[in-house]
Amino acid sequence: MSSYLARVNAWCFDYSGSTRSSAIIRIGLVFLIWARWAGELSFFQHLSLNYFLLSVSFFLSTTLMLVGYKTRISTLWVSATLFLMYFHFSYGLGVSGWNHHHTYLLAWMSFLSALTPAGKSYSVDRKLLVRESALSQSPMPPEYGNLWGLRLIMLQLCVLYFWAAFDKSYPLWVSGVRMEYYAVLFYFGSTFVEPWWFNPLMRGLALVVLVLEYVLAFGLFFKRFQSLLIPFGIAMHAAFFLLLPVHTYSLTCILMYLAVIEARKVHEFTE
C-alpha cells in the first residue's frame, strides 16, 4: 500500500523534464483562444466601455502569453479574462455561446497552463534569460522544470473522458438512437428515409465512442498502453472536429495529449 502511495506521489510531484511540451501547449492555446473569440472581441463589435476593457484585457494578455513574456502572470491573466467572460458576461449578462464546455475548457486549460513552466521554452522570458547568462558568462539555462502542472492537465483529460462516457451510459445512446439525432440534424434532414444499415451504423459508432472514452479515461494512465491509445484518442477528436460543430473542443483535447506524451519525447522530436 505504501509503495503504491509512493508511486502516486512520484507520478504527481516528481515529474521533471523538458519544458517544451508545456510551451507548445501555451502557444497552441493562444491560437485556439483567438480562433474562438478574436473575431467577437474586435473593437468594432461592441461600442461600450466594458467590452472595450474586456477586449484590451483579452488581446493584451493573450499576446503576452503567446510570446511568453512574464509567462506565468500573463497566462493567469488570460485565464482570469476568459473566466470573467464565462461567468460574468455569459451567465451574468447573458451573452450567448460563451458558457459552452469548449469555452470553459479553454479558460480552465489556461489556468492549468499557468501551473506549468511554459515560459522556459519558446518565449521572450527564455530569450532574456539566455541573454543574461551570456552577458554574465554563466552556463545556458536549461529548458528543464518540474512538470506537475502537466499531470493536472492529463488528469483533466482523463476525468473529462470518464464523465463524458458516464453521460452516454444509458440505453438510448447504446442503441444508436442519440447518434441518429445528430445524423438527422446535421446531415440527412427530417425527410430522410432510413436505409437498413442506418441504425446498425449509428449503433456501431455510438458503441465505439462510448468504449473508447472509458478506455481512454483509465488507459492513458498506463505508460505501456499510451502509444496505442494516443492515436485512437486523437483520431476520435479529429473525427468529432470534422463531422460535428464542436468548435475548439476537439483541438483543445488534442493539445492536451502533449501532457500525456513524455516530455523527453516531445523535446527529442523538436530538437
Place this chain on the structure above:
Amino acid sequence: MTNQLGQLRYFIFIVVACFILIGPFLRQVLDVNNILFRQWTMFSQIGLGVHKINVKKSGDGQWHNLEIDAVVKAYRMIPADKPLSISHQDGLDRLMEELCVIYPNQLLQITAHRATLIGGWTLVADRQTIIC
C-alpha cells in the same frame, strides 16, 4: 524557501486535483446546480426536438409518398446542400402551414417522430390529415 515552494505546490496540486475530480461528480451524479463546477455532458442536448417526417398526398383514393425535401428547401430558400431539419412543435406547425401554401387544395397526411431525451423517436403526429 524551496521547501515552502514545494509545500505550496503540494497544496495547489491537491486542491486543483480535487476540483477536477469532484466537480463533475457534483453536477452529474448529485445534480448540484452550481455553475462553479463543470459537468462534462458534451452534446447531450444537441439533436433533441428534431423530427423524422413522412408526408403523403391523397390521389386516386390512395395515399402516395410525397417528396417534400426539395420543394420546402426551395420555398424557404435553403441551399440544396443543407439539410432540412424540422425541430420542435413550432417547427412542425410551420412546416404544415408551408405545405398548404405549396400544395393548395390538397389532402395531405403527415407522420412525425420527435427526438426525445428518454423515449427515443416518439410519435407526435400519427398520419395526421391536413386539409389545405
